[in-house]
Amino acid sequence: MQEPTSSLRRPRISGIGRVLVVVYGILALGATGRSFVQVVGRFGEAPVAYSLSALAAVVYIVATIALIAPGPVWYRVAWVTITFELVGVLTVGTLSLTHPDLFSHPSVWSDFGIGYLFIPLVLPVLGMIWLRRRRGLAS
């Protein structure tokens, strides 16, 4: 998979990568929709948890865009956002099991994303594998 320099601005996605982007898009939509409901409907109940939900939703949106957009800058953005997601799901997932009182309100990352079929846990790993395979485009 050697890419010539001239293909630097080619979109990073092709083939199965597009499926990854679509799943990212669905998760971004789901997280955005849910946090919209939480923030509009009952923000006062758990401002911290719901702010975190909103932040997670924004990061998923940025990650989705970064996976689609060409160029080395977006490549780096993709790495940063996907790393943030993995750290987030691992941290919040662990804390929600050891300190359930901190996360009594469900968020996208509670219990390692069980409410989203563990997709938030699996997706960053698949995203990183994908980015590593495509790193020729960014160097």
Add this chain to the structure above:
Amino acid sequence: MIEWFSWLQIGVAVMAGVVCVVVGLLGRKPSDLVLGALALVEVLLVAQLVVSIVAPTVGNSPVGDPLEFYVYLVSAILLPLVAGFWALIERTRWSTVIVGVICLAVAVMVFRMNVIWLAPTA
């Protein structure tokens, strides 16, 4: 929401999703079968929207948060349109897989809508 209708809808979406993912992985480009299955999923979603608007007027109101319910429903209605558009402009087997993934996502969302309407936990 009418419970048996939701389950029928979830069943159709899961079947459409599995068929499209399998057919796509086997290398098939989006065919009439694939787009037909997607169209069926979309028609059922629009029917669900009509049911959801009419049901409260005949005494079948949601137990959970109506705002949350409609965020799911509107998102679910938009997804197959995106998938269909994608399948039409990019005619590769991955578009078929994407149609399948979207159908499965719709199934999950209808399941969540069912929970919100009948017996929300939170």
